[in-house]
Amino acid sequence: MMNPVLRREAVTTMRNWKTYGALLIFLAITSVGAAFYVYASMFQNYLYNTDPAAMVWLYVVLAGVQMGLVMLATPAIAAGSISGERERQTLDLLLVTKMTPLSIVWGKMMSSLIYVLLLVVATVPVFGVAFYYGSISLGSILLMLLFILVMSLALSAVSVFLSCIFRKTVISIVLMYLIIGVLCFGTLILLAFYALFAGRSGQIDMSLWISVLILLPNPGAAFFSLMDMQMGSGIVHGLLNMAYYHDGNLVYWLAEHLWMAHMAASLAVTALFVWLSARMIDPVREKRRRKS
Structure with missing residues (x-):
């Protein structure tokens, strides 16, 4: 049986003209x-045709733009x-139904994810331009999506958790954007300060561990790692001191596959904050807390 909250949110979202307006802009x-x-790349050679190598960069640019738009749209x-x-004073009505707090949170989160999925799937034909010229494989596009x-x-999941804490939607949205800014830019600043003051003490494994842990929550760094892997440019290899590579060392594997570690951490964060959100709106827990 489909989650009632998800079904209701999906119906109301698809009936709203703002949904299709945002999709059109996207x-x-x-x-x-x-x-x-594509038009600009045709004038880079005297034959006025497209270069398949240039289409690879089209894929990278489109993927970066899509990721940025999704990061802005999700919160x-x-x-x-x-x-x-x-x-709207309707939360109490949801809580007195037979639905558990976990199913309510899950339905709310999945309804937002379905709309993001709609935005992502709608842009697949645009990515088909790069696939048509043979510069990128279908598997790479699906992995990026x-x-x-x-x-x-x-x-x-984090946005829904903030929505459970604060009563005003504006506060939740602004705070979520601040968190995204800290994850994207704050971690880079922290890494720059670490590289500036730590220096080279000869403990390469330890410094690389710290660098990986700093960059692990950064979605931009993970996305860059994925694009670097798909392009085969080897930029991450140089930035993270891959000259000291040792086979079988976990930290070097994580440095080369930062995007995989970020996806695993994202799934763990999702499970944690869904559970926390369910506890935040649990009426039984709220009643016990007031009695104590």
Whole structure:
């Protein structure tokens, strides 16, 4: 049986014209960007044709734009899921139904993820331009889309948790954007300070462990690692001192596959914050806390 909250949110979302307006803007940005890139690349050679090697960079640019748009759209969709019910004074009606708090949170989170999935799937034909010229494989495109969806799942879980804590949707959205900013830019600043003051003490494994742990929650760094792997450019290999590579060492494997570690951490974060959100809105727990 389909989750009632998910079914209701899906029906109301698909009946809203704002849904298709946002989808139109999302597709317009990616489509116009791809068309402009293809048109500009045709004038880089005297034959006025497209270079398959240039289409690889089209794939990278489109993937980066899509990830940025998804990171901006996910908090706006999910951060008002529970606080919006409080503002409409309908949360108590949900809690007195036969649904458990966990199913309510799960339904709210999946409803936001389905809309993100709609945005991602709608842009697949645009990525088909790079696939058509043979510069990228279908498996690489699907892997990139899977990475974005897993990242969006973690952002949705954290957004729903903030929505359970704060009663105002605006506060949840702003705080979620601040968290994303800290993850994307704060970790890079922290890594720069670590590289500046730590120096080279000869403990290469330890410094690389710290670098990997700092960059692990950064979705931008993980996305860069995935693009570097698919492009075969080897930039991560140079940035993380891969010259000291040793077979069988876990830290070097994590440094080369940061995107895989980030996806595993995102799934763990999703499970943790879904559980915390369910506890936050549990009426039985709230009643016990008031009695104590």
